[in-house]
């Protein structure tokens with residue numbers, strides 16, 4: 251089965267985990283809620299709006315598949331719902347920029363790629 255996050259990207263949505271007991275969002279995939287310890291975590295669709303938290307320019311791709319994309323920009327972005335996600339971004343984005351999630355078909359999968367709002 252495809253991972254819910256990866257499947258979400260394929261469907262054009264960014265997903266994050268949320269506690270069914272108390273509603274707290276989770277900072278990364280977890281098995282128990284960070285707030286209440288509840289085990290009923292589910293995946294929710296984010297709206298796709300975020301603020302750039304960190305930016306890295308990649309000039310040398312880590313593997314052959316990504317060489318076609320280089321140079322490219324990676325960002326750590328804070329979704330309006332709270333969680334932080336890593337994704338590609340259009341060149342020139344800066345910390346604090348408001349961005350919207352986009353989805354780039356790449357090979358067999360889909361990459362999260364942010365562009366400025």
Ligand SMILES: [Zn+2]
Pocket residue numbers: 269270271272273274283284285286287288
């Ligand atoms: Zn909880």
